[in-house]
Amino acid sequence: MEFIGNLSSTTIWIALILFxxxxxxxxxxxxxxxxxxxxxxxxxxxxxASPIAAALNTFNAFLILLFNxxxxxxxxxxxxxxxxxxxxxxxxLLLTKAYESVVTGILAVVIIIxxxxxxxxxxxxxxxxxxSAFVFGFFAGILGAAYNANGPLAVIYGTLRKWPADxxxxxLQAYFFPVGLIILFGQGASGLITxxxxxxxxxxxxMFFLGQFVGSKINHSIPLAAFEKxxxxxxxxxxxxxxxxxx
Numbered sequence: 001m002e003f004i005g006n007l008s009s010t011t012i013w014i015a016l017i018l019f020x021x022x023x024x025x026x027x028x029x030x031x032x033x034x035x036x037x038x039x040x041x042x043x044x045x046x047x048x049a050s051p052i053a054a055a056l057n058t059f060n061a062f063l064i065l066l067f068n069x070x071x072x073x074x075x076x077x078x079x080x081x082x083x084x085x086x087x088x089x090x091x092x093l094l095l096t097k098a099y100e101s102v103v104t105g106i107l108a109v110v111i112i113i114x115x116x117x118x119x120x121x122x123x124x125x126x127x128x129x130x131x132s133a134f135v136f137g138f139f140a141g142i143l144g145a146a147y148n149a150n151g152p153l154a155v156i157y158g159t160l161r162k163w164p165a166d167x168x169x170x171x172l173q174a175y176f177f178p179v180g181l182i183i184l185f186g187q188g189a190s191g192l193i194t195x196x197x198x199x200x201x202x203x204x205x206x207m208f209f210l211g212q213f214v215g216s217k218i219n220h221s222i223p224l225a226a227f228e229k230x231x232x233x234x235x236x237x238x239x240x241x242x243x244x245x246x247x
Contacts, residue, residue, distance in 0.1 A: 013043045014200050018056055018207040019214075025060040026215025030155055030172055033057045033148030034111055038238045044200070046103045046147075050095055051187045051197050052204065053148040058180030059208050061173045071170035073163060076133060080154060080175045083137025084144060085182060091145025092186045101246045107147040108239040108246075114152035115232035115239075128160045137175075145183050150176070 017039040025032030033053050040049035065072075095103060136157040144150025154175055158168055187193055 010043055011200060011203060014040065014052070015203040015207050017043070018052075018204055019211045021053070021056060022060060022208050022211025023215040023218070025057070026064075026212045027218050028169075030151040030169075030176075032060050033144075033151055034114065034235060037107060037148045038111060038235070038242055041104055041107070041242065042238075044196075046107075047095060047192055048194070048196055048200070050146070050148060051184065051193050052201055054144075054180060054183050054187060055201060056204055056208065057148055057176060058184060059204070060212075061176035061180055063212065065170065065173035065177050068170035068173065071167040072174040073167050073171045074174070076130065076158070076161060076163065077171050077174040079130065079133035080137035080140065080157065081178050083134040084141030084150065084175075084179045087138040087141025088145040088179070088182055088186055091142040091147075091183075092190050092192075094142065095146040095187075096190055096192065103146060104242055105246055107149060108242040110143060110147065110149050110152060111235050111239040114149075114155075115235045117152075117156065118232050119229065127162050128157075130161070132160075133157060141179065144179060145186060148183075150179060 017036055020039075021032040021036035024035050033056075036053040036056055037049055040053060043049075136153045140150040140153035140157075143153065151172075154172055158172065163171060184193075
């Protein structure tokens with residue numbers, strides 16, 4: 001009975017985390033993995049959390065892309081996808097072979113750097129070359145496969161490339177969706193999609209649609225700048241808790 005009670009409590013926490021992650025992704029077009037991974041690792045292990053977060057990211061990207069595909073900048077998206085495919089095997093190797101504390105620590109540092117970047121929003125006058133997508137995409141593939149954290153490098157690349165605001169969100173989904181499918185396939189082939197993952201994954205779909213619904217309401221009802229600031233401050237606090245837990 002005690003085991004069942006603990007399992008029920010864990011499932012509830014996972015459901016709440018997936019709802020919040022989907023809500024954030026629905027509002028901004030990215031950030032679902034950054035929300036889901038650190039919070040899930042506080043509840044379940046990194047290797048269990050990663051495929052659940054990957055599935056959530058892929059569902060989210062597909063739904064957003066379905067309604068915004070006409071705005072995609074394909075010339076940028078395909079370069080990021082190809083480069084990420086090369087980095088994914090290294091990320092999966094890191095996830096399966098590294099100590100969990102090392103994986104958690106790197107994820108926490110990536111989250112802090114990205115959130116600080118978004119809070120201070122540095123202005124860059126120069127526009128980077130389109131070919132730099134291969135560098136950003138490669139390392140994003142590693143981070144995506146290991147930590148579901150390919151979003152930060154993709155967002156930074158789009159910012160430095162000065163993507164138009166109306167295509168920014170859609171182009172990110174055109175990158176996230178195929179890469180997410182490949183990451184899930186790689187994780188499955190590596191034995192990371194375990195019965196425990198499948199056991200918890202049943203809460204994903206209802207939380208996914210609920211998060212999408214609430215996110216669409218937030219999109220039209222509150223100042224997004226204030227919401228974004230709050231999300232990044234929350235991410236920094238979560239990352240700090242992860243680091244404290246390690247040490």
